Amino acid sequence: MRLRRAGAGTRREAPEVAEPRVPDRTIERLLGVRKQRLERFERERREVREHWRGRRAAQRLAKLAWRNAREGAAEHWRQARARFFAMETDSRQFRAAQGGYERMTRDTAQRLLAWRERAGESRAAGSAFFAAHHRLAEARRQQEKLDILRQHIKETERRHDD
Template sequence: MNPRRGHRREPVEVAEARVPDRTIERLLGVRKQRLERLERERLQAREHWRQRRGAQRLAKLAWREARHSAAAHWQRARQQFFAMETDSRQFRAAQGGYERMKRATGQRLLAWRESAGASRAAGAAFFVAHRHLREVRRQLEKLDILRAHIKAMERRHDD
């Protein structure tokens, strides 16, 4: 019998190679990019908050200095007047200067309070970004665990 006639060989059944599912890797890649963006945003929020706190501190120091200089000016004017070193016209001029200094001090106080509000808002924005980043990190960790579990299940299935 001729091996070429009549008897055909059956093709060997070879299991098709499964195409690995890459969706979780793609999802992890997107999530890691998001995590990096959120980390940058958190760092920017922290830097902005630090700048606002610095501006608040400077405004507070300017207010304190203005308050102190106004009080010192008024004390000098009163002391000179009661020591009979100045006349009433000079005293009224010093009193007018003191009133102007008080108004300037009030303006500095308002500027300090405004900067305090901006500082609080910047701090709140930082902590919101911080909490959001922590939640995203937790989600990414869960996805890593899920991926490891899927890989382990695939290895068991292939064996």
């Protein structure tokens, strides 16, 4: 009969070592997607703002064209009346000037309609800009909340590891 040594033939159990936890990258991935979304919203807002500025410039030009046409028609009529009452023109010339004035007023009315149309386009572009601006602001708030949440999770993990 052989004597067995006390530890011979028995397996030693490995000491329990805490396995390193695999860090959860879900929030980082979410933040990456949100960051891309934020960049897209910023780009869209820039594009919409440029479009709005273009519409406002077109509206301003249409308004100036209408004002110039209105003032030109009024000046034409003033001069025609002044020449007629000063007896510098006859009734035929006065009627021709009156026809010219009526054509100018129709042109002025068309320019007024064009200006109002441009004003509607400008208002719509402004609304689109402010909608994009609010989307961007909301996305920034969500990004900030996620940053705070990530920071809180990291602090909690550090406290847990210690």
